[in-house]
Amino acid sequence: MIIESPHAPVEIPKVSIYELLFGxxxxxxxxxxxxxEGETxxxxxxxxxxxxxxxxxxxxAxxxxxxGDTVALMAPNIPEFVVAFHGILRSGATATTVNSMYTAGDVTKQIKASGATLLVTVKALAERAxxxxxxxxxxxxxxIVMDDDGEHPSLExxxxxxxxxxxxxxDPDEHIAVLPFSSGTTGTPKGVMLTHRNLVANTCQIQNLIPVRPGSPIQAVLPMFHIYGLTxxxxxxxxxxxxxxxxASFDLEQFLRIIQDHAIEVSFIAPPIAVALAKHPLVDxxxxxxxxxxxxxxxxxxxxTARLVSDRLGCEVGQGYGMTELSPVSHLAPFGDGTYPGGSIGPAIPNVESRLVDPATGEDIEVPAQGxxxxxxxxxxxxxxxxxxxxNTEATDATIVEEDWLRTGDIATYHSDGWFTVVDRLKELIKYKGYQVPPAxxxxxxxxxxxxxxxxxxxxxTADGEEIPKAFVVLRTDADGAQAELSAQEVMDYVASRVAPYKKVREVEFIREVPKSRTGKILRRELKSTP
Structure with a gap:
């Protein structure tokens, strides 16, 4: 059954994102x-x-x-990020936004995978970038090092x-504006092709759902290299x-000072920030x-947690849902409407249709008249x-299926009063502090x-509601049956030296055998239920 958005459709102009914002x-x-710039x-x-x-x-130019060209952009949230990003698009090129926590090896992989021929960065990230x-x-x-390192061209x-x-x-409908990398529902990061129309559409779709007016001070701490921050x-x-x-980065004291000094009206956060706002004494x-x-x-x-933050700060706390492949928002509870309970992701935004599909049978879930x-x-x-x-046609075909439906990999329920609630993940991705960590x-x-x-x-x-990567490790044994020696800390240090900080393994358990299906697929649910 197709579940229509309760919102009236919005007009989506056939323009570039530059034309929408500046035209x-x-x-x-x-x-x-x-x-x-909040810090200065x-x-x-x-x-x-x-x-x-x-x-x-x-x-x-x-x-x-x-x-036809692609330019890599690796920078924190600073005004120059916006200049560089939209300058790349205004030139006719495609921007591939690079996670500012990436290692040099990660940067190399994304540049090669995206086909980028130019890199724009800042001195603080230059060593890796x-x-x-x-x-x-x-x-x-x-x-290009925007703030001038003396060795490369500067923005000025x-x-x-x-x-x-x-x-x-x-053609805004076809031209790729941005190429962020996402792990999708599983596997290693893949370049997500988002057109100008995708970005224009999602901007227009949420325009009446969040209470921001001309001149409103809004806080941008979530990284703009991530599609949530970008859109x-x-x-x-x-x-x-x-x-x-x-x-440029999250620091609770700085975050609170900026709210106070700039009279911030709307802030955009991820769950770890919500936990800090709910519990940390500095807030008061x-x-x-x-x-x-x-x-x-x-x-x-x-x-x-949402209620604690709302009660403590005296403001409304809402929740949205989406993914990079959706530009990113697909569901959002409108502010000022108390219809939708906390914990839900609300209804679909304008111009969006939804379905709930049984992963086992492929059949649509029946939507009850009540409940x-x-x-x-x-x-x-x-x-x-x-x-x-x-x-990556294979991954595309597995994600966008019959009649242009995109499979999200998230499991949800639908209430007859009009809202969705995410209850589980079909996909294998780990979400650590809002960042995607692909187990593979x-x-x-x-x-x-x-x-x-x-x-x-x-x-x-974890006890504070986070999700962390845990490794289950089988040690090598030699021909005589002697097992190699390796500590949990050594495993964590080994991984930490080779990945971005948010991808680090934070717990290790040694086991005799990794549980797998007959086809060799890791049975992760069995590992998650391990006491």
Whole structure:
């Protein structure tokens, strides 16, 4: 059964994301503050932002970058991220956003997988970013360090060249605007092809669901390299002509100070921040009365924590749902509507259809006239669904199935009063502090260790509601039956030295055999139930 969105459809213009955000910039809007660097208070107006985006696009075009090219962007949340991102798109190129916590090896992999020919980064990340780019074959001329490291072209130098933005022709429905990397429902990261139409659609779809008005100060701490930060903080914030107050990284005291000093009205967070806001004594030492709304996403937020945050800060706490492949939002409980209970992800947003499908039978779950349905996998259809995975037809066909339905890999129920609640994950991904950790990637790494014969990684819950990667390890035995010696700490150190910090294994258990099906698939549920 197809479950329609309760919201009236919204118009989705056939334009690029640049045209949506800057094409109708009025004189009044141009004078408004667009971006504020939260740590320093440095401001950039909408007019200046547009001018710098155009100049950066011109500088890229002068270097031969345009339609058909891909540029890697590895930077924290700073105003220059926005300039670089939209400058790349304005040049006609595609941006592939790189996780700022990636190792040099991760950077190399993404550059090669995306086909990027230029890297834009900052000094704070240059050691890993530049090393990764050089290992991918980049010369210094193909690396831009925005805040000037003295060795590579800087943003200021490029803007001073004053090249006009190029004339380009693209089809917004087909042209790939951004290429973030996601693990999908399982496996190693894949390039998610999101078109200009995908980004424009999702920005328009949520425009009336979050209480942001022109001039509203909103807080942007969630990383813009992640699709949640890219669409919901950057694009939505700019589309509404808000003041987007950036944070380069999360620090609770800094986070609270920015709310107080900039009179933040709406903040966008992930569950670990919600836990801190609910429990940390530091919260009571800052004035947060300006906050009216908090939207939590990236991973499920339990009702109890949401209520604690709401009661403590005196603001509404809502929850949304989505994934990179959905640009990312598909479900969201509108603010100001008390119909939807805490813990639910609300109804589908405008222009979206949903289904619940039994993973075992492939049949639709029956939706009751009253009460809650049985659990099933959420399938979603709408204009924000990705074009597919880059150079991976097999993964695309497994994710986008009959009649353009996207399989999310999440298990949910549907209540007859109109809301969905996520109850489990069919997919194997671990969500640590909102970041995707693919077990297969860690398992492959563990199997490279000379003393490890087999391994499996699963997500296990902690006392504070987090999920952490836990490795189950089978030690190698020699021909005489002697078992190799390896401690849990040595296993964790081995992995930590080879992956980004959020991918580290945080618990290790040694076992005699990894449980597997007859086809060799790891039976993760058996491991999760291990006492």
């Amino acid at each position: 109708s910039l009025s004189t009044e809007d141009a004078a408004r503050t667009a971006l504020i 208070g440095r401001e950039i107006s909408y007019g200046t932002l547009k001018r710098n985006v155009d100049l950066f696009a011109g500088a890229l 002068a270097r031969g970058i345009g339609v 530049v090393s990764g780019a050089e290992d991918a074959g980049f010369s210094s001329e193909h690396i 130098a490029l803007l001073k060249e004053r090249h006009p933005a190029p004339e380009i022709t693209i 919901v903080l950057m694009h939505f914030g700019l589309f509404k002509r808000a003041q987007v107050v950036t944070m 030492t800052y004035d947060t009365h300006s906050l009216t709304s908090i939207l939590c996403g990236a991973a499920p937020l339990d009702d109890a 809650e349905s049985a659990a099933g996998e959420i399938w979603v259809r709408g204009p924000m669904v990705m074009k597919g995975y880059l150079n 990637e860690l398992e492959a790494l563990l199997l490279e260790h000379e003393n490890i014969a087999d391994a499996a990684v699963v997500g296990v819950p």
